[in-house]
Amino acid sequence: MKKIVIIGGGIAGLEVSRLLLQEGFPVTLIEKSSHLGGNIRNYAYLFPDFTPSEEILKNYTSLPGNADLQLLLNTEIEKIDFSSRPYTLFSNDGIAISADSIIIATGYQIFDARLKEEFGYGIYDGVITSVEMEKMIREQHIVTPYGKAPRRIAFIHCVGSRDAKVGNTYCSRLCCITAIKQAIETKKLLPQAEIFCFYIDLRMYGLTFEELYLNAQKEYNIQFVRGRLSETSEMIDKRLIIKAEDTLIGRPLKMMTDMLVLMVGMEASNFSKQFAYHNGLEIGEHGFFKPLNQFNARGKSQKEGIYFAGTSIGPMSVAETIEHAQATALSTISYLKGKEN
Amino acid sequence: MTKIADMTENSPEQRKKIYWKDYIKYIPEDDYFFFRSCIRQTFFPGAEQAFLAILKNNLHKNYFDDPRLTTCTGIGYHSDIIPLETLHTMIARHFSIMNESGYSNLVISCVTTFGVMIEVLNTWHEFPETLEKARENLQKTTGRTFELPKAIAHASDIIYLYRDEIAKQSVYKLINKETGKPLKVVDHVGCHYAKIFPHHGIGGAEFPKVLSEMIKTWGGEVVDYPERRHCCGFGFRQYLIKESRGYSLTHAQIKFESMQPFHPDLILTNCPGCNMFMDRWQYVIQETTGKVYSSSGNGIPVLTYEELAALLLGYDPVQIGLFMHQTDVLPLLEKLGIQFNKNEYAKLREESLDLAKIL
Amino acid sequence: MIPMDEIYADPRIRENMNACINCGVCTALCPAADYYDYEPRYVERIILMRNADALEELMSSDYIWYCGQCMSCKARCPRQNAPGTVISALRYWSQKLGLFIRSPKGRQQLIIKQNIGKNIYELGYCVHPSRLTMEEHPEQGPVWQWILNNLEKVHALVDGNIDKNGPGPMRKIPEESLQEIRSILEGTGAIDLWNQIEMEVINTDNDQNC
Numbered sequence: 033m034k035k036i037v038i039i040g041g042g043i044a045g046l047e048v049s050r051l052l053l054q055e056g057f058p059v060t061l062i063e064k065s066s067h068l069g070g071n072i073r074n075y076a077y078l079f080p081d082f083t084p085s086e087e088i089l090k091n092y093t094s095l096p097g098n099a100d101l102q103l104l105l106n107t108e109i110e111k112i113d114f115s116s117r118p119y120t121l122f123s124n125d126g127i128a129i130s131a132d133s134i135i136i137a138t139g140y141q142i143f144d145a146r147l148k149e150e151f152g153y154g155i156y157d158g159v160i161t162s163v164e165m166e167k168m169i170r171e172q173h174i175v176t177p178y179g180k181a182p183r184r185i186a187f188i189h190c191v192g193s194r195d196a197k198v199g200n201t202y203c204s205r206l207c208c209i210t211a212i213k214q215a216i217e218t219k220k221l222l223p224q225a226e227i228f229c230f231y232i233d234l235r236m237y238g239l240t241f242e243e244l245y246l247n248a249q250k251e252y253n254i255q256f257v258r259g260r261l262s263e264t265s266e267m268i269d270k271r272l273i274i275k276a277e278d279t280l281i282g283r284p285l286k287m288m289t290d291m292l293v294l295m296v297g298m299e300a301s302n303f304s305k306q307f308a309y310h311n312g313l314e315i316g317e318h319g320f321f322k323p324l325n326q327f328n329a330r331g332k333s334q335k336e337g338i339y340f341a342g343t344s345i346g347p348m349s350v351a352e353t354i355e356h357a358q359a360t361a362l363s364t365i366s367y368l369k370g371k372e373n
Numbered sequence: 374m375t376k377i378a379d380m381t382e383n384s385p386e387q388r389k390k391i392y393w394k395d396y397i398k399y400i401p402e403d404d405y406f407f408f409r410s411c412i413r414q415t416f417f418p419g420a421e422q423a424f425l426a427i428l429k430n431n432l433h434k435n436y437f438d439d440p441r442l443t444t445c446t447g448i449g450y451h452s453d454i455i456p457l458e459t460l461h462t463m464i465a466r467h468f469s470i471m472n473e474s475g476y477s478n479l480v481i482s483c484v485t486t487f488g489v490m491i492e493v494l495n496t497w498h499e500f501p502e503t504l505e506k507a508r509e510n511l512q513k514t515t516g517r518t519f520e521l522p523k524a525i526a527h528a529s530d531i532i533y534l535y536r537d538e539i540a541k542q543s544v545y546k547l548i549n550k551e552t553g554k555p556l557k558v559v560d561h562v563g564c565h566y567a568k569i570f571p572h573h574g575i576g577g578a579e580f581p582k583v584l585s586e587m588i589k590t591w592g593g594e595v596v597d598y599p600e601r602r603h604c605c606g607f608g609f610r611q612y613l614i615k616e617s618r619g620y621s622l623t624h625a626q627i628k629f630e631s632m633q634p635f636h637p638d639l640i641l642t643n644c645p646g647c648n649m650f651m652d653r654w655q656y657v658i659q660e661t662t663g664k665v666y667s668s669s670g671n672g673i674p675v676l677t678y679e680e681l682a683a684l685l686l687g688y689d690p691v692q693i694g695l696f697m698h699q700t701d702v703l704p705l706l707e708k709l710g711i712q713f714n715k716n717e718y719a720k721l722r723e724e725s726l727d728l729a730k731i732l
Numbered sequence: 733m734i735p736m737d738e739i740y741a742d743p744r745i746r747e748n749m750n751a752c753i754n755c756g757v758c759t760a761l762c763p764a765a766d767y768y769d770y771e772p773r774y775v776e777r778i779i780l781m782r783n784a785d786a787l788e789e790l791m792s793s794d795y796i797w798y799c800g801q802c803m804s805c806k807a808r809c810p811r812q813n814a815p816g817t818v819i820s821a822l823r824y825w826s827q828k829l830g831l832f833i834r835s836p837k838g839r840q841q842l843i844i845k846q847n848i849g850k851n852i853y854e855l856g857y858c859v860h861p862s863r864l865t866m867e868e869h870p871e872q873g874p875v876w877q878w879i880l881n882n883l884e885k886v887h888a889l890v891d892g893n894i895d896k897n898g899p900g901p902m903r904k905i906p907e908e909s910l911q912e913i914r915s916i917l918e919g920t921g922a923i924d925l926w927n928q929i930e931m932e933v934i935n936t937d938n939d940q941n942c
């Protein structure tokens with residue numbers, strides 16, 4: 033029996049595991065943290081329809097009890113030796129694991145907003161990230177760092193994306209719709225608050241996303257300003273001042289706000305960033321793993337038996353992640369059955 | 374041994390830490406070829422002299438003050454009467470003179486000069502044919518040849534580098550003598566110091582540390598105010614042409630209005646132009662609207678980093694030219710408890726302000 | 733027809749043409765946009781359109797003369813453009829092609845030439861106390877007036893060397909150095925530019941008088 037190892041217990045790794053187990057292939061799932069679920073554990077409700085993330089995770093609760101699953105939590109893979117078959121994976125605490133086939137589902141990490149210095153994250157307390165906002169939404173309690181209900185909140189799109197200054201020139205795809213999701217959630221919790229979204233382009237790529245945008249405008253009175261944030265500063269009373277241009281009017285705009293939510297972009301995980309230095313797989317120009325091609329081999333690597341699943345190859349929504357994981361599972365099964373390489 | 378300027382990380386009010394490390398740049402330690410500023414010499418000649426005096430007497434550094442240097446033509450360039458090629462050749466001539474004097478560490482007094490020099494070096498790097506052209510033009514017009522400097526620093530970088538040594542030798546601290554509390558200082562860093570090439574400025578373009586670290590090291594409290602990064606308003610042609618001078622006033626005013634709620638005791642600058650504008654526009658605002666931005670005196674005193682360093686080191690306020698400021702610095706001298714010949718200072722101020730009554 | 737290829741070969745334009753995302757970050761912090769009805773983003777847009785008529789119109793208008801050359805826009809642009817640097821090039825070409833006389837602000841280049849240009853040529857300084865009169869610079873205030881009246885004394889108090897030989901602040905620039913910079917001004921196009929400014933403005937003034 034061939035040995036299959038899945039690195040990363042996020043939604044992608046879980047979906048691949050579930051399918052392989054269902055088809056009768058024993059797998060080893062390695063997760064660096066102490067939990068399964070990955071990033072969506074931190075998010076409350078998911079776009080496009082506000083499904084609680086727990087509901088998605090529920091599909092996998094029976095997995096750890098499966099006798100065919102070897103689960104290694106708190107184990108971070110640092111290196112893979114491709115020089116001989118079976119391949120060997122090395123964890124940070126020195127464990128070596130051999131594998132005939134590996135599925136890399138190491139996901140993404142969020143952009144470190146401190147790098148975008150002029151936005152004031154880590155300097156002014158009222159500036160938070162979208163991930164921190166998810167936490168407040170989950171706790172159903174949105175307050176400024178000074179314990180007050182914010183009267184005005186501005187969501188800032190494209191933080192750490194589409195920006196040569198910070199080295200990330202790509203679009204993270206999901207933050208526009210995530211901003212709308214969060215803006216609506218915020219308005220539900222704070223009906224009195226004024227909410228603004230500052231964007232460059234609104235990328236409503238999903239079939240139902242545009243409706244959500246319309247809803248945000250019509251039902252929730254969320255204001256959209258076409259203009260990127262230029263800088264944040266703080267007044268003596270701790271309110272924030274933001275500068276942008278309303279590019280539809282063509283005039284600079286200065287606005288006071290109690291809270292600023294930075295829609296941080298999705299970056300390649302450290303695992304893939306570091307991979308470029310000590311391993312043989314190809315990394316694309318944005319730091320994510322580079323699939324064999326962008327059409328019919330988005331889950332395949334250049335190496336035999338090595339596959340990718342989910343956001344390890346680039347930003348994706350939960351639905352896309354699951355679909356990608358399913359496609360990868362199918363490729364893996366075909367490979368294990370000797371039908372494909 | 375050369376050393377890289379260290380970047381201390383203690384910054385209570387600005388908790389930004391690690392990324393400032395990205396902006397570490399090399400600052401030469403000694404053997405400076407000093408490049409004067411037209412604006413500084415015109416308005417605050419004592420400040421440049423104070424810088425050289427500190428280099429010599431307090432830091433025991435070697436420098437050279439070459440009379441053959443002229444304007445960098447940066448003001449002409451940014452007000453669009455100096456073509457790019459002329460600018461390149463002028464800069465090349467300065468480098469040639471530096472080579473001739475046997476120096477390779479250029480230390481620049483003016484932020485405009487600092488900006489254009491870095492910009493020119495960058496253009497030569499990106500477009501090598503422009504460097505060739507500059508060599509050819511310089512040869513053709515003056516018979517000179519030149520090599521690029523090994524290091525370029527702004528004079529404020531040097532004071533920043535030796536801020537601890539200056540603190541050690543200081544007679545005074547940025548502390549209110551009466552209350553024992555740190556003085557509140559706002560900084561204004563000239564736009565061309567780091568906005569053109571952030572990696573050439575200590576701390577980068579957004580949170581330049583060059584002045585704030587001096588303030589902290591010398592005992593003061595740095596006050597971040599909303600329009601800290603806003604341009605002082607020089608605007609080159611906007612100021613030079615009388616009709617558009619309101620541009621300059623407007624932007625200085627934006628800054629004063631923004632800092633006033635924080636009650637700063639002092640504005641510290643590193644650019645000759647900014648220093649003059651922030652000094653003079655307070656006077657104009659007071660004359661035209663009656664508004665004064667300080668709680669005492671006739672405005673918030675505006676000092677250059679050389680003047681401040683010299684003051685704390687015990688140099689005489691008259692000798693460093695503080696009487697040449699329009700906005701009176703006396704309230705600051707009193708807060709600091711500076712011992713000096715008050716009569717001489719008062720006499721000079723009286724003479725100059727008497728004139729105000731006649732005007 | 734304006735010489736598009738030559739204009740686009742200017743290193744200042746070449747280096748700052750990374751396409752524009754139209755985000756407005758530059759306009760948001762631009763002091764000129766705060767003061768005038770002006771947008772660096774618009775300048776970037778015209779330059780990227782590569783349309784000769786639009787560019788000529790821009791270079792013939794007041795628009796390019798609003799910028800204050802602070803370069804704040806360069807630090808922030810997510811596409812690493814520098815509208816301020818592009819403006820420098822456009823202003824040069826506007827003068828070179830004689831388009832600057834079509835706008836009131838463009839014609840003011842004569843004033844700059846007669847002040848800053850003259851100072852550089854005659855004194856080797858771009859500014860000099862003797863050229864900063866109270867009539868032209870009332871904002872300088874009474875202390876400045878007093879300094880002007882007492883230049884020698886004031887400079888002596890601060891270890892200056894005004895208008896004298898040798899090193900030091902406001903020293904007299906040695907004759908050989910002046911010769912060198914004049915030769916550079918002549919040999920690299922500055923004097924031609926100045927003559928062009930002078931001639932064009934005088935000619936239009938005459939035309940208007942007829």
Ligand SMILES: Cc1cc2nc3c(=O)[nH]c(=O)nc-3n(C[C@H](O)[C@H](O)[C@H](O)COP(=O)(O)OP(=O)(O)OC[C@H]3O[C@@H](n4cnc5c(N)ncnc54)[C@H](O)[C@@H]3O)c2cc1C
Pocket residue numbers: 039040041042043044045062063064065068069070071072075077078079080107108109110137138139140141142162163166206210213296297298301303341342343344348349350351353
């Ligand atoms: C603020 C925000 C809100 C979002 N909201 C939504 C939403 O509402 N709807 C939606 O569809 N999508 C949303 N997304 C996108 C969603 O988070 C992703 O689609 C999804 O999490 C991708 O799952 P993944 O398994 O590919 O990656 P991850 O969730 O990143 O999982 C990767 C796992 O791999 C583990 N790992 C990494 N490296 C190693 C290693 N070396 N060794 C072992 N384990 C490792 C990690 O610990 C992690 O558990 C949002 C994203 C953000 C940033």
Ligand code: SF4
Pocket residue numbers: 189190191193194202203204205206207208209232233234235295297
């Ligand atoms: S999805 Fe929207 S917010 Fe995110 S990077 Fe793309 S355009 Fe910017």
Ligand code: SF4
Pocket residue numbers: 758761762763764765772798799800801802803804805806815816817819
């Ligand atoms: S350089 Fe010009 S365009 Fe750029 S911010 Fe300054 S004034 Fe505006």
Ligand code: SF4
Pocket residue numbers: 751752753754755756757758759772773776808809810811812813815
């Ligand atoms: S900041 Fe750059 S990309 Fe954005 S509008 Fe200005 S020039 Fe274009």
